Amino acid sequence: MIDRVIDSRGLDSFDLRFMGLIAVILSVGVLSIYSVTHSQDTAFPFYLKQLVWILLGTIAFLVMYLSDYHKIARLAYPTYAVILIMLAVVLFMGKSSRGAQRWIPIGPFAFQPSEFAKLVLVLVLANYYSRASRVGWLHRVVLPGLIVLPGLLLILKQPDLGSGLSFLAVYAAMLLMVGVRSKALGIILLLSVMLFPFVWEVVWASLHDYQRERVMAFVDPDYDPGGKGYHALQSRIAIGSGELSGKGLYGGTQSQLKFLPEGHTDFVFAVYAEEWGFVGVLVLLALFIALIWVSLEIAARAKDTLGALLAAGIVAMLCFCVVVNIGMTAGMFPIVGIPLPLVSYGGSATIMTMASLGLLLNVKRRRLTLFY
């Protein structure tokens, strides 16, 4: 079949641009991680570990790039089942950190199934929508919703608000892609509004204290700088004090002196903004826009629905993480614990993101075969 034919021209300039962007953003991440943690006296510092994750991520990228995405999509349901089991396992025997149980320890490292669950969800939904025309809101909305639900509930149970929201975002993005008729959309909106108080009640009750405090702190971060709003305020101070040109590498007093917690993970953007200023911020935003733009190009030119949906889902996931992460560090959203793709330190997130981008390039690679 035509679509099984692999493009024989090898890497073109488009691919190089795509991979170049990824490499530059990854470098920004390693540099920032190095800046925050270089003074820590450990045998195996974070930036070296991150390089290892990038190496593993590159392997994941290549695997996803070189396999046929139709074959990968066919494995979607079984993979989703495995992920669900892992999410359940995490609840019982996972490693806790700050009141949440998200990690499965593997030797000295910890594996975070919820990160991978996002990509698997993209595969599952893309697979689902590409198999039949899925007409009617039952097929378009409710059934896929039921697919999303177990994963979502397991993630929220950990609790991992950030991954949970990413999950919902992927679902919503897919719905938008396949198109929801205005009537169906209206019913969803109406139901959401009606159910909101009950859902809020349930969600609020299931939130851990620190999460409630974060939500409260978002409402008024200044009201207790030493306590609940501390994180958000310190992050804003870090970003704001960078001003136009930043304090220079290693010059970020907020992060270097540890006023800003989690400087190498979720709040790496604040570290970057403090040290490189608004100029650096614009550069990084431009890099992300370029990467997403190129990714959208792939989605737009996909030769089949599966490819298009996969690409769109991955882009949506990427966009959501970038926007929410920067938004929360800049104090626009509550702090929900979403890493900045390719920049934040973290094995699971780095490998998952690179695997997703590999899959994305895979979609582009196969569309070219149509023209031969």
Add this chain to the structure above:
Amino acid sequence: MATVGFNDSDLLDLQRRLVILRVGLLLVVGLLALRLWHLQIREGPYYRDLSENNRTRSVVLEPARGLIFDRNGVLLANNVPSFALYVTLEDVKDRQALVGQLASLLTLDPEVIQKKLSTGKGSKLQPRKVKDRLTLREATLIESHRLDLPGVMIQVESQRNYPAGDVAAHLLGYVGEVSADQLEKPDFADLHQGSIVGQYGVEKWFDRQVRGRAGQKSVEVDALGHEKRAIVSDKPLAGDDLYLTIDAKLQKVSEDLLGDESGAIVALDPTNGDILAMASRPGFDPNVLSKELTNKQWVEIVQNERRPLNNRATQGQYPPGSTFKVVMAAAALESNTVTPSTMVRCNGGYQFGNRLFHDWKQGGHGSVDMNEALIHSCDVYFYTVGQRMGIDTIAEYAKQFGLGQETGVELPSERVGIVPSTAWKQKARNQPWYPGETISAAIGQGYVTVTPLQMASVIGTVANDGLSIKPRLVQAVMNRTTGERAEFPPTVRGKVAVKPATLALIKSALADVVTKGTATRAKSPLVTIGGKTGTAQTAALRTGPEKDIPKKLRDHAWFVAFAPVEAPRIAVAVLAEHMGHGGSAAAPLAKDVIEAYVKAYPQVLQGAPANGRAKSPAVPVDARPKT
């Protein structure tokens, strides 16, 4: 085909929707950029300040108080290093937990810590002193728990120390934290909560000189409030050193003479006003009072019946008894009430109206002139001349000698005593003066009260031939940075309007008091002494022999003296509370003080001044200005 799900139009549709995603993305990223521009450019300077505040703490560097020396350069007050514990609230995450931790580590009352942390209007960034004088053990304990105690800082400071313990406690005073009331006053404007100021004695009177000026350092701290780097922007300036007029040895001798009894001894040089010793008993240890006392300790001291905090030399007001006859003699002769040869018959009593005023000697002294009346302290003689003079003449001369007013010594809360007069009684009691009251006043009883320092000044004025010099405690102040020593010249208060012949007569009579009068127990083989005894009644009705009377109702013993008689270089006033007769209880003490003085300064026997052995002690090496 893989494209079973959607038809081509669906795919096209999907691709159209991607445009919406692009527009949406640009919009959202635009919003993010706008927000970041707002944070970094518009509010950038504000957040820059916040980040500076975050990492820098300004720490006050307490200055070392000036040292206090005696006239010979003997150290009376210095500073020793001590650990103080500060807390910066900004860095404290959980105040309640911290209070609990500190309470258990320092064995302090949690409420005290809580109060220290919550009082004061200072910023949360300003470290507050929670405890000083930490023991080495406590300081080590805190340092070893430092990671669990964010916002806690140990600072080495200098702590006031009085090496001689309770010697000269009343005149040195003590120090303590500036109070909230004091902080409101302009004198304390440059201080802050936790600053140490003098609260008593010369420490208080000269606080502005001794205090020094606080410095400041900026400390870069990490998120736990622990110091990473310090920049001293403003070095603290040590306070000025004080050189007192007292002789530490003579001071100790005087205090030991009083021992466990209550009383006061003042010795001064009548020619320049230098106070050589000023003892007040019972005393206290200023080292203890300069510490932070618990409420209980404080109440114990304040409510002590013997009032150890009272400086009896300047704040104790006693009837002068017969020592007042010195003033009476001058007044009677100068007002021409009597001549030196006027004789008064003493039968042991003086009848006034229907009341008989007794002489202290049953049977009386027979016929006496002024000289003999002083030597034997004849009460009837002075009843008679007092009655002839009237109270207002007596008051006029008493005031000339400095009674009823401050001596001006450099000590806070000096009392002035009472010099009664018709005007005084009208004003204070709203009553007319009764002539009978003059008779009591004539022998230093009734309304008349004086302080021991005033009496030392009176006898000093007589000894100095009527020239009254203001008593003083501080002869020089030395600036620690420049090494400049500012001498305080003696201040003449005035010359009493008494003829030299009158003063010569009084002095000669007072010399005879010691050789053959009421104070033979003050006779010394080393030096000629002149003096006057006094026995001040404290209760009107007394019967039976002295030893049967409860101690607190017994008379106060007075003795005022000067020596050497030919060229006086020391004037002494001794007051021993409830010790009975001046001649037996007070005179020997004055003799001992005078003998100790002439032994230490033999040159005074030749009429030479008793300069300190170290008039200008060398400037300490570390305090010399850098060139």
